[in-house]
Amino acid sequence: MRRLHVDLRAGLALVGTLLALLSIAFVVPIVTALLYGGEDLWVFVVSMVATAGFGLLLRRLDPNPTPGAREAFFVVAFTWLFASIFGALPYILAGTGAIAHPINALFESMSGFTTTGATVMETISVEEHSHAIMLWRQLTQWLGGMGIIVLAVAILSQLAVGGAQLMEAETPGPGVSKLTPHIAETARVLWLAYIGFTLLYIALLYGLHLTGYAPEMDAYNAIAHGFTTLPTGGFSPEADSMAAFSPAVQWLVIPFMFIAGVNFVLWWHMLAGDHTALINDTEFRFYLGVVTGMTLLLTAVLAVTASDVGPDPGLESSLRHAAFQIVSLTNSTGYASVDFDAWSGPAQALLLFVMFLGGSTGSTGGGIKMLRWLVILKSLRREVFTSIHPEAVRPVRMNGKVLNEEAIRGIYAFTLLYVAIFLVGIVLLAVDTARVGYDIGTIDLVSASIATLGNIGPGFGVVGPMAGYGDFPETSKLLMILYMWIGRLELFPVLVLLTRAYWRS
Amino acid sequence: MRVIVVGAGEVGRSIAANLESSHDVVVVDRDGETVEELTYALDVLAIQGDGTRLETLRQAGLDDAGLVIACTDDDESNVVICGAAKANGETFTIARVRRRTLLETWTGSEGAFGVDFMVCTDLLTAQTIFRISGLPAAQDVKMFAGGLVRMAEFEIGPNSPVAGQTVQEADQYDSLTFAALFREDRMIVATGDTRIRADDRIVVIGSPDSVTGFADDIVCTHDTDADEVVIVGASEVGFQTAREFEEHGFNPRLIEQDHDRARECAEALPNTMVMENDATDAEFLAREHVDEADIVVAALDGDEKNLLVSLLARRLGVDRTVAVIENLEYAELFETVGIDVAINPREVTAEEIIRFTRNDHTEKIAMVEHDRAEVIEIEVGPDSVLTGREIATATNDLPDGVVIGAISRGGRLVTPRGTTVVRPGDHVVAFVDSEVLDEVSRVI
Numbered sequence: 032m033r034r035l036h037v038d039l040r041a042g043l044a045l046v047g048t049l050l051a052l053l054s055i056a057f058v059v060p061i062v063t064a065l066l067y068g069g070e071d072l073w074v075f076v077v078s079m080v081a082t083a084g085f086g087l088l089l090r091r092l093d094p095n096p097t098p099g100a101r102e103a104f105f106v107v108a109f110t111w112l113f114a115s116i117f118g119a120l121p122y123i124l125a126g127t128g129a130i131a132h133p134i135n136a137l138f139e140s141m142s143g144f145t146t147t148g149a150t151v152m153e154t155i156s157v158e159e160h161s162h163a164i165m166l167w168r169q170l171t172q173w174l175g176g177m178g179i180i181v182l183a184v185a186i187l188s189q190l191a192v193g194g195a196q197l198m199e200a201e202t203p204g205p206g207v208s209k210l211t212p213h214i215a216e217t218a219r220v221l222w223l224a225y226i227g228f229t230l231l232y233i234a235l236l237y238g239l240h241l242t243g244y245a246p247e248m249d250a251y252n253a254i255a256h257g258f259t260t261l262p263t264g265g266f267s268p269e270a271d272s273m274a275a276f277s278p279a280v281q282w283l284v285i286p287f288m289f290i291a292g293v294n295f296v297l298w299w300h301m302l303a304g305d306h307t308a309l310i311n312d313t314e315f316r317f318y319l320g321v322v323t324g325m326t327l328l329l330t331a332v333l334a335v336t337a338s339d340v341g342p343d344p345g346l347e348s349s350l351r352h353a354a355f356q357i358v359s360l361t362n363s364t365g366y367a368s369v370d371f372d373a374w375s376g377p378a379q380a381l382l383l384f385v386m387f388l389g390g391s392t393g394s395t396g397g398g399i400k401m402l403r404w405l406v407i408l409k410s411l412r413r414e415v416f417t418s419i420h421p422e423a424v425r426p427v428r429m430n431g432k433v434l435n436e437e438a439i440r441g442i443y444a445f446t447l448l449y450v451a452i453f454l455v456g457i458v459l460l461a462v463d464t465a466r467v468g469y470d471i472g473t474i475d476l477v478s479a480s481i482a483t484l485g486n487i488g489p490g491f492g493v494v495g496p497m498a499g500y501g502d503f504p505e506t507s508k509l510l511m512i513l514y515m516w517i518g519r520l521e522l523f524p525v526l527v528l529l530t531r532a533y534w535r536s
Numbered sequence: 537m538r539v540i541v542v543g544a545g546e547v548g549r550s551i552a553a554n555l556e557s558s559h560d561v562v563v564v565d566r567d568g569e570t571v572e573e574l575t576y577a578l579d580v581l582a583i584q585g586d587g588t589r590l591e592t593l594r595q596a597g598l599d600d601a602g603l604v605i606a607c608t609d610d611d612e613s614n615v616v617i618c619g620a621a622k623a624n625g626e627t628f629t630i631a632r633v634r635r636r637t638l639l640e641t642w643t644g645s646e647g648a649f650g651v652d653f654m655v656c657t658d659l660l661t662a663q664t665i666f667r668i669s670g671l672p673a674a675q676d677v678k679m680f681a682g683g684l685v686r687m688a689e690f691e692i693g694p695n696s697p698v699a700g701q702t703v704q705e706a707d708q709y710d711s712l713t714f715a716a717l718f719r720e721d722r723m724i725v726a727t728g729d730t731r732i733r734a735d736d737r738i739v740v741i742g743s744p745d746s747v748t749g750f751a752d753d754i755v756c757t758h759d760t761d762a763d764e765v766v767i768v769g770a771s772e773v774g775f776q777t778a779r780e781f782e783e784h785g786f787n788p789r790l791i792e793q794d795h796d797r798a799r800e801c802a803e804a805l806p807n808t809m810v811m812e813n814d815a816t817d818a819e820f821l822a823r824e825h826v827d828e829a830d831i832v833v834a835a836l837d838g839d840e841k842n843l844l845v846s847l848l849a850r851r852l853g854v855d856r857t858v859a860v861i862e863n864l865e866y867a868e869l870f871e872t873v874g875i876d877v878a879i880n881p882r883e884v885t886a887e888e889i890i891r892f893t894r895n896d897h898t899e900k901i902a903m904v905e906h907d908r909a910e911v912i913e914i915e916v917g918p919d920s921v922l923t924g925r926e927i928a929t930a931t932n933d934l935p936d937g938v939v940i941g942a943i944s945r946g947g948r949l950v951t952p953r954g955t956t957v958v959r960p961g962d963h964v965v966a967f968v969d970s971e972v973l974d975e976v977s978r979v980i
Contacts, residue, residue, distance in 0.1 A: 420809075422812050422820065424799055424811065
C-alpha cells in the first residue's frame with residue numbers, strides 16, 4: 032500500500048476520544064426520559080453505549096495521538112460526521128415517524144449538530160415524539176453551536192497543544208484569537224460565556240411564563256429554546272416555531288438571537304471589564320447597522336405591500352416580525368415568528384438577501400459572515416478609489432489594523448467558492464427533484480440550497496418556515512447533508528479531504 | 537563645566553563650536569583625521585577613540601564631566617555611551633537618535649538607558665517642518681513628564697464658543713491650566729479675569745484628554761481640507777512629517793516612488809493618502825492637482841532632487857515650498873533660487889541640544905511663539921522656592937510671567953491650584969516668559 036501522508040491512526044484515535052466524550056451528552060435525554068415516565072429510555076442508553084464503545088475502540092488505534100496540521104482537518108471533519116451519525120441513532124431506534132428512516136435520521140442529526148434547523152419531521156410535537164427525543168434534537172444544536180471541538184479543547188487536557196489547530200480548522204477565518212496563553216482556557220472562556228447566556232435566557236423565558244406574559248412557555252419549552260437560540264439553531268419543539276408564543280416572548284428572543292450572532296470573544300472582553308470592546312469593533316458595528324437598516328426597510332416594505340403580519344396588524348407587529356425575521360435569517364438562526372412564506376414578493380426578496388450575510392466571525396452564526404462582506408466592501412471601495420487615483424496606495428484596514436493582501440484574496444476566494452457551491456446546489460437539487468417528479472418552484476430550490484449551506488434552516492415554499500424537507504428524494508437529502516456539513520465547517524476542512532493532494536504529499 | 541561630545545559629525549561639531557567659549561569641551565571621534573582637524577579648528581580637546589569604550593570616556597575626563605552628549609551617527613552607540621556614562625557617575629547625559637521608536641521607549645519608561653535627554657533627529661526635523669509650515673489649523677503640541685502632560689497652542693476663531701469669555705468662564709476642565717494668550721504681538725499671562733478674544737492664540741497645559749477635549753470644544757469648523765499638504769519622498773523625515781501633520785488633524789498626501797516603502801507608509805499612516813509615483817513626473821503632478829497644494833515638502837534623499845522638486849512645485853504654482861537639505865552650505869543657495877525654507881536636520885538637532893544645555897536643571901523645554909516664551913519641565917529640588925509652600929504664596933517670590941501649568945508626582949498628574957503644596961521630587965511643567973527665564977531657572 033502506498034504510504035499516506037496523513038497519520039490516519041492518530042486522526043481516528045482522536046475522533047474516537049471526542050466521540051467518547053460526546054457520549055456523555057446522552058445523559059441529558061436519559062434524565063429527561065426518566066422524568067417523563069421512562070419513555071424511550073432504552074433508546075438513549077443503547078445510543079450512549081454504542082457511541083462510547085465505538086469511540087473507545089477507535090481510541091485504541093493510537094493511545095497517544097499527536098495531530099498535526101493535516102490531521103486537524105481530518106479530525107474536525109470526521110468528528111462532525113461521526114457525531115451526526117451517532118446522534119442519529121436515537122431517531123432510528125425510537126422508530127417514530129419519518130425520522131426513523133436512516134437517511135432522514137442522519138439529515139435531522141446533521142441539521143442539529145450544524146445548527147441548521149432544517150427538519151424532515153412531519154409532525155413536530157411532543158405528543159408524537161417523546162420529550163426525550165425532542166430534547167435530544169435541541170441538545171445537538173446546543174453542542175454544535177459553540178462547537179464540539181471547542182468544547183473538547185476546553186475539557187480534554189491532551190488537546191492543550193494541538194487544540195489551537197483544531198479550533199482553527201473548526202472555525203476558520205480571522206475570528207478566534209487566543210484570549211489567554213492557554214488555548215484550553217480560551218475554549219473554556221468561550222463555553223462559559225455561551226453557557227452563561229443560555230442560562231440567563233432560559234431564566235428570562237421562564238420568568239415571562241411565571242409572570243403571565245407567556246402562558247405557553249413552560250419549563251420544558253424554556254429549556255428547549257435556550258438550547259436552540261444561542262447556537263443560532265432554530266429547532267423549536269413547536270410546529271409553529273416562535274409563532275406559537277406571545278409577542279413578549281418574541282421580543283425577548285430578538286436580542287438573544289442578536290447576541291448569538293456577535294463574536295463571543297467580544298462578550299468575553301465586555302465581561303472582563305472592557306466596556307468599549309463591542310462598540311469599538313468594526314464588525315460589530317457593521318452587524319448592528321445591517322440588522323437595524325434591514326429591519327427598518329422590511330418594516331416599510333411590509334407596510335407598503337400590506338403583507339400578513341399576524342392577527343393584530345399594526346406598527347408594533349410589523350416592526351416585531353420584521354426585526355425577528357431579519358435577525359433570525361441574517362445570522363442563520365432560522366426561527367420564524369410568523370409564516371413569512373405568505374409575505375409579499377419584495378419582503379421575501381429582502382429575506383432571501385439577508386440569508387447570504389451570515390453572523391459575525393467567532394459567533395455561533397453560520398453563512399458567509401459579516402467580516403468577509405465588510406472586507407469585500409472595503410476593498411471594492413478601494414478599487415473605485417484607485418481607478419480615479421491610479422497611483423494611490425491604499426491598504427484595507429479592519430479595526431485600525433492593516434489586512435494583508437493575501438488575507439483579502441483568501442476572503443474573495445472563499446466567498447466565490449461559497450457562491451459557486453450554492454449555485455451548483457440549485458442545479459443538482461433541480462435535476463434530482465425533476466428526476467423523481469417532485470414538483471418544486473425555483474425560489475424553493477434557491478432557498479433550499481442557501482438554507483442548508485448557510486445553516487439557516489427554513490426557506491420559502493416547500494421548505495418554508497411552517498413546512499419541512501421531508502418530501503425531497505433521498506439523493507437530494509444526502510446532498511443537503513453534505514451541504515450542511517461543509518457549510519458549518521466553512522468549506523475547507525471538508526473540501527481538502529476531497530483533494531488528492533491532501534492524501535498524497 | 538566639562539562637556540564631553542562623542543561624535544564629531546556636523547551635529548557634534550556645531551555643538552562643540554557653540555560651547556567652546558563657555559565650557560571645557562572634549563570631543564571624541566573614531567576618525568583620526570577629523571580629530572586632527574578639529575584640534576586646530578576649535579578651542580576644544582579632541583581625542584581619537586571609541587566612545588562606547590569606558591577607557592576612552594575616562595580618558596576624556598568622564599569623572600569630572602557634568603554633561604555627556606552622544607551624537608554619533610549610530611543610535612545604539614549613543615545609547616550605550618549614555619548608559620556607560622550614567623553608570624560611572626552623576627553625569628547628565630544627552631543622546632541623539634534617529635529612530636522614533638527608541639524615543640518612544642525612552643519617553644514611556646522614565647530614565648531608561650541612563651539617558652537624561654533624548655533628541656530624535658528625524659522627529660525633530662519633522663516637527664520643525666510642521667511648525668514653520670504655519671497653516672491656520674495648526675496647533676503646537678508638546679508632551680511632558682513622559683506623556684502625562686501636554687502643552688498646546690490654539691488659535692481662537694471668531695465663532696469659537698470661548699471667544700468673549702473670561703478665562704474663569706472658559707475653564708470647564710478638571711485638569712487644564714490656561715497659561716497665556718498671545719494677542720497680535722503682545723503676550724498676556726492668563727489670570728481669571730483675562731478675557732479671550734477672537735484671533736487670540738491661547739496656550740494651555742494639562743492632561744492629554746483635557747487638552748483634546750478643549751481642542752474639540754473650541755474648534756467649530758474643521759475645514760482641514762482647505763489645507764492641502766503634499767510631502768514628496770517617504771524618507772524617515774518625510775514619513776515623520778506626514779505623521780506630524782496627521783496628528784494635528786491634517787490629511788496630507790505623501791508621494792513615494794519605491795513600491796515597498798509606499799506600502800509600508802500607507803499601512804502606518806491611516807489618514808495620509810500615499811501615492812506611488814515619481815514626483816518629478818509633471819503629468820502626474822498635474823493629474824493629482826499638486827499645484828493646488830498650500831505647501832509642498834521635499835524630503836527625498838539627495839539635496840539636488842529636493843531642489844528639483846521644489847522648483848517644479850513652484851513652477852506649478854504652489855504657494856510654499858519646504859526642502860530638507862543635508863548639506864549646510866547649500867541651504868542658503870537654495871533659498872535664494874526659490875525654495876521658501878531649507879531645513880537641515882543636523883542644524884535643527886544641534887540647536888535643540890544647545891538650547892538644552894543653557895539651563896541645565898530643566899529636563900525638557902518647548903519654545904512658544906518663536907522664543908517669546910518657553911514651557912519647561914523641572915524636577916523640583918529641596919532648595920527650590922516652590923518646595924513645601926502653597927503655590928499662591930510661592931508665586932509672590934517668582935518674577936511675573938510664570939504660570940505653573942501642571943505637576944507630575946510619582947507618575948500621577950496633579951493639577952496645580954492656589955493651595956497645592958509642591959514637594960521635592962515633583963516635576964513641574966511651567967510656562968515662562970523668555971525674558972525672565974534665567975531668573976526662574978535659578979530659583980526653582
